[in-house]
Structure formats: structure tokens, C-alpha cells
Amino acid sequence: MSSIFQGATINTDHTLRDWGCAITNSDIISVPEPNLTVLEVPGRNGRLDLSEALTGDITYKNRTIKLELAKSVDIAIWFSFCSYVFNKYHGKVVTVTFDDDTTHYFRGRASVSEPQRVRNGGTFIITVDAEPFRYKKTQTVIAMLGSTTKNIANPGRMPVCPMIRATADCEMVVGDITYDISAGDQTIPSFFLPSGTTSVRTTGLTSGQYLYFFFTEGYL
Numbered sequence: 001m002s003s004i005f006q007g008a009t010i011n012t013d014h015t016l017r018d019w020g021c022a023i024t025n026s027d028i029i030s031v032p033e034p035n036l037t038v039l040e041v042p043g044r045n046g047r048l049d050l051s052e053a054l055t056g057d058i059t060y061k062n063r064t065i066k067l068e069l070a071k072s073v074d075i076a077i078w079f080s081f082c083s084y085v086f087n088k089y090h091g092k093v094v095t096v097t098f099d100d101d102t103t104h105y106f107r108g109r110a111s112v113s114e115p116q117r118v119r120n121g122g123t124f125i126i127t128v129d130a131e132p133f134r135y136k137k138t139q140t141v142i143a144m145l146g147s148t149t150k151n152i153a154n155p156g157r158m159p160v161c162p163m164i165r166a167t168a169d170c171e172m173v174v175g176d177i178t179y180d181i182s183a184g185d186q187t188i189p190s191f192f193l194p195s196g197t198t199s200v201r202t203t204g205l206t207s208g209q210y211l212y213f214f215f216t217e218g219y220l
Helices: 075-089
Strands: 008-010 063-072 093-098 104-118 121-130 134-136 140-145 149-154 163-166 170-174 177-181 184-187 196-203 210-215
Touching: 063 104, 075 104, 075 121, 093 121, 140 149
Parallel strands: none
Antiparallel strands: 008 093, 063 121, 093 104, 104 121, 104 134, 140 210, 149 196, 163 184, 163 210, 170 177, 170 196
């Protein structure tokens, strides 16, 4: 999935420009494993697959991001450099953006390990227990003007619970469920936009009033 020549930005630090570190491994980003619940039922042909029974969609385990980093180093600064990296990132939640995909980021908890120095070279490893999805950096905004019906598209793989902004009190109808929406910003914990399109109808809005959806897309 990843090139051995790429750099990465961890929070605000770039591995090559700021640290002078090259990424030396190619097995950088693992593929998230699906959470499968499969039961053997005596007397039943085949196994019973309950993987989507709870949420109506498949869910995924975390993925692993592993950065094996190497740099030329002066012995006088190696200890202070390692100390900086450990203190800033070891055990902390971080975002990781790769140079060949600057419009998305990964998020997870980092650990720093195996610092070694041989002559004028130093190496260490940063491992991130990352969430399964690759998140889009720019937020998606969809507007509905007046009382209307619109197919709201979520092009990502991750179901999202959008923040909803209404310029006036109104009702939002999705399938056979009606939600009362107050003027202002709100989220509805039971309302998700799955991957694909969802038909949404608004009532109670005039031609100059809006209902907005704000969400972050997530991809595998």
C-alpha cells in the first residue's frame, strides 16, 4: 500500500523535513480486519453469519501503522532527539498524514520503540494503533434549501453521525422516522448516514431557510 520513499507528518512533525528521518520499511499500513461473528448451529447447513446483525453493516478492527525510521546523527544530539520523540509521542493519540495522500489522515495511539545508534546512524520505530478508517481532512457540507427532498450522499465507507444546522425549527423525515429539528446546531445520536445515499425530506422550512449537514468522510 505504501512506498518506501514517502515521508509522513505525525501531528506537526514531518519525518524527513523536520527529523531528517527516512522511512525504511514498505509494510507501513495494515489492512483493517473485519469483525466477524459466525456461529456453528447444529443441524443447520452452513454457518450462521451475524456480523451485521447489531449495526446493519460490517465493522472493522484497528489497523497498524509501522514506521521504521533511520537518520544520520551526531552522537551529541542523538539522546536529546530520542528524548524529544518519546516525550512528545510515546503513548499519545496522534494523526498521521502520508506525503502521497495529503488530503486524508489516520488517527490512533502511538508508541515509540527500539532506539538504536550505530556509529553515525540512528534508528527507531513508531507504531500507531490506528482506527480502521482513513479520514478526509476537509469536512463535507451539504445544504437543503426550503421544504424539499434530497438524496444525501456519503461517499465514504464509514457511517457518519452528521452535525445538523438549521436556520429555523423544522422536521426532518428519513424513511418512516420523523425528527424534530431546532434552529441552531445539533447532533442526533440515532441518526446516521450510511455509505451511499440516504433520502431526506424536510418540512416546515420556507424558500429562504436551510438545513445543513456537516460530516467527515472515512475510507478504508
